[in-house]
Amino acid sequence: MKFRLFVYPILVLFMFGCAQKDxxxxxxxxxxxxxxxxxxxxxxxxxxxxxxxxxxxxxxxxxxxxxxxxxxxxxxxxxxxxxxxxxxxxxxxxxxxxxxxxxxxxxxxxxxxxxxxxxxxxxxxxxxxxxxxxxxxxxxxxAGSRSFYTKEKPVETPADLEGMKIRVMESITAMDMVRSLGGSPTPISWGELYTSLQQGVVDGAENNPPSFYLSRHYEVCKYYVLDEHTTxxxxxxxxxxxxxxxxxxxxxxxxxxxxxxxxxxxxxxxxxxxxxLDAVIEAGVEVIKPDKNKFMDKVDGIFDAYKDDEEFYEIIQRIRNTK
The missing domain is CATH 3.40.190.170 (Bacterial extracellular solute-binding protein, family 7)
Known part of the structure; x- marks a missing residue:
């Protein structure tokens, strides 16, 4: 009987281990x-x-x-x-x-x-x-639409981006976009961005509302401009x-x-x-809805740069023609 009491738990553990491996x-x-x-x-x-x-x-x-x-x-x-x-x-x-x-x-x-x-x-x-x-x-x-948020002043027109260092992802497209709008794109990893904003390494960033809120970047940046430049x-x-x-x-x-x-x-x-959006407004962030046409006019050149790449430009046209 003692032998059975000793063996049974071991057998159960062995069987459970095998089941886990499956x-x-x-x-x-x-x-x-x-x-x-x-x-x-x-x-x-x-x-x-x-x-x-x-x-x-x-x-x-x-x-x-x-x-x-x-x-x-x-x-x-x-x-x-x-x-x-x-x-x-x-x-x-x-x-x-x-x-x-x-x-x-x-x-x-x-x-x-x-x-x-x-x-x-x-x-x-x-x-x-x-x-x-x-x-x-x-x-x-x-992931919604991405918009600019900044520390010292709001970005209500592309002219407001002049001279500003804006954090972007490691994306050539994102860097080209910020440059075309007059800003200085600065790639920084997401995990380092809060500290970079605090220390003035960058003047602002761009992202969707939940990321802006959950990252607590609103504690540093008090202006959020819903230009919704990329989706x-x-x-x-x-x-x-x-x-x-x-x-x-x-x-x-x-x-x-x-x-x-x-x-x-x-x-x-x-x-x-x-x-x-409700939470960051309550925390004192000024949420601004700018004239998007001013931003759209400044980035037209990005699309023109792809006209020589027939395969890629065809995808652009297919997207535009999708209802």
């Missing part, structure tokens, strides 16, 4: 706060994947740059040290050049137009663009090394869970945008 875990890292709609959508995606697969697959989410910046996470995907990540299209364009079309200023007429493009064959074509760089795009998450989506990416070892059934499970997370995230995003 679960395929995908590691997903990103740089956002746990209160962000994208993080919440990823948590739901993991829950859905576990349910759809009957407990055979799950996702472990590592938020807040625990495993590195967006660029570093993409590099980890390429060598197979990380399975999945979320990055802005602005960062992804360094690995999949045609994606920079989505970061062109005022390329989208409004939010619905952006959804119509991203959910079309144009969006899928651009997701597939990263595969040759060992990065497979799975889906787009709504830059986030991209959910899986490394091809991780994707290609999955069975066809496992790939279908991941895709189904991903597809379920997209409308869920978009709903959360719409709610978080309003909450963020």
């Amino acid at each position: 679960v395929k875990v995908l590691k997903l890292a990103h740089g956002l706060d746990v209160n962000h709609s994208v993080h919440k959508a990823m948590v739901k995606m993991g829950e859905d994947l576990n349910r759809i697969s009957g407990g055979k697959m799950t996702i472990e989410v590592y938020p807040s740059q625990q495993l590195g910046t967006e660029r570093e996470c993409l590099e980890l995907l390429q060598i197979g040290s990380l399975d999945m990540t979320k990055v802005s299209v602005g960062v992804m364009e360094n690995f999949a050049p045609k994606m920079k079309v989505l970061g062109l200023p005022f390329i989208f007429r409004d939010r619905q137009h952006s959804f119509n493009v991203l959910d079309s064959d144009i969006g899928q074509q651009l997701l597939d663009e990263g595969r040759q760089y060992r990065l497979k795009g799975l889906a787009y998450y709504d 830059l989506p986030d991209v959910l990416v899986i490394g091809t090394q991780s994707w290609d070892v999955l069975t066809e059934q496992e790939q279908n499970w991941v895709k189904e869970a991903t597809d379920l997370s997209v409308p869920y995230q978009r709903k959360l995003w719409a709610e978080s945008e309003k909450e963020a």
